Amino acid sequence: MEQIFKAVILGIIQGATEFIPVSSTAHLRVIPALLGWKDIGAAYSAVIQLGTLIATLIYFRKDISQITKGFLNAVKKRDFLTNSDSKIFILIVTGTIPIAVIGLLFKGFIEGDARGLYVISCALILLAIVLYIAEKVGKRDKDMEDITLKDGIIIGFAQALALIPGSSRSGVTITEGLFRSLKREAAARYSFLLSIPAIGLSGLYELFKERHELLNENLLSLTIATVVSGITGFLAIAFLINYLKKHSNMIFVIYRIALGILILILLSKGVLTNLE
Numbered sequence: 408m409e410q411i412f413k414a415v416i417l418g419i420i421q422g423a424t425e426f427i428p429v430s431s432t433a434h435l436r437v438i439p440a441l442l443g444w445k446d447i448g449a450a451y452s453a454v455i456q457l458g459t460l461i462a463t464l465i466y467f468r469k470d471i472s473q474i475t476k477g478f479l480n481a482v483k484k485r486d487f488l489t490n491s492d493s494k495i496f497i498l499i500v501t502g503t504i505p506i507a508v509i510g511l512l513f514k515g516f517i518e519g520d521a522r523g524l525y526v527i528s529c530a531l532i533l534l535a536i537v538l539y540i541a542e543k544v545g546k547r548d549k550d551m552e553d554i555t556l557k558d559g560i561i562i563g564f565a566q567a568l569a570l571i572p573g574s575s576r577s578g579v580t581i582t583e584g585l586f587r588s589l590k591r592e593a594a595a596r597y598s599f600l601l602s603i604p605a606i607g608l609s610g611l612y613e614l615f616k617e618r619h620e621l622l623n624e625n626l627l628s629l630t631i632a633t634v635v636s637g638i639t640g641f642l643a644i645a646f647l648i649n650y651l652k653k654h655s656n657m658i659f660v661i662y663r664i665a666l667g668i669l670i671l672i673l674l675s676k677g678v679l680t681n682l683e
Contacts, residue, residue: 416442417455420435421435421639422459422642424643425636426459426577426647428538429531429578430531430572433666435447436524437679450613451632453609455633455636456606456610457606458637459606460602460603463602463644467600470596470600476492477493491551495551497559498558498563499603501560502560502566502601503566505563506566506569507605510570521572523681525681528668528670529573530667531666531667531670532663532664536664544586545585545587545588545589546588547588550593554593566580580594581598594651596648
């Protein structure tokens with residue numbers, strides 16, 4: 408029963424924070440630590456992200472179908488960038504390359520020392536400041552179809568910063584989207600679509616690499632956490648898309664700074680340990 412309870416809590420944390428720009432990794436590190444649980448590790452985190460991947464596929468099923476059809480039509484015409492749907496398809500694929508390459512090159516550091524709470528707290532605060540600046544200087548006059556090849560490449564490289572625990576994948580891509588003059592909702596939609604290959608590749612890679620440990624010892628926990636993260640993730644996507652139609656990201660800026668400072672305080676008081 409305790410294993411099921413933990414899995415449900417971890418699934419809720421993952422699903423609720425994967426798409427909102429507050430860092431799922433930070434919450435998966437801090438909340439279990441405060442509850443006296445061991446760090447679940449990068450592999451477990453990556454696998455339960457597959458639940459949020461399914462949530463993304465379901466929520467954006469019409470967009471994905473339209474983008475895919477646009478690309479297939481472009482293949483026939485050999486004109487890939489004129490059609491906006493085909494262009495988005497190509498940008499999502501190319502935008503995934505930086506995070507895939509950098510993730511493999513620095514895998515050991517990302518899954519080890521980078522998961523330290525000092526790194527996470529600093530990343531929370533620094534990106535909050537950058538997101539605040541993006542909110543202030545971004546023109547917010549471009550929709551999804553207005554994304555250029557240059558925009559897509561830059562946002563793709565920005566996504567690689569999400570490998571730093573505490574930065575937030577949605578946080579860095581939405582922030583860069585705002586810098587590239589995307590409207591808030593458009594930046595969020597593109598961020599979620601861009602996440603599909605990245606989350607899928609990392610989750611499947613970790614599931615295959617750690618399959619013996621994850622599936623033999625944690626199969627029940629992993630399954631429950633993945634299902635719960637999918638349900639919660641779907642609700643989180645719907646919330647953020649609708650929220651950003653009328654509101655800014657300032658609430659997330661404040662939350663990130665507050666959480667980062669709280670982590671530093673808890674570390675200084677010995678309530679939390681940097682690497683647990």
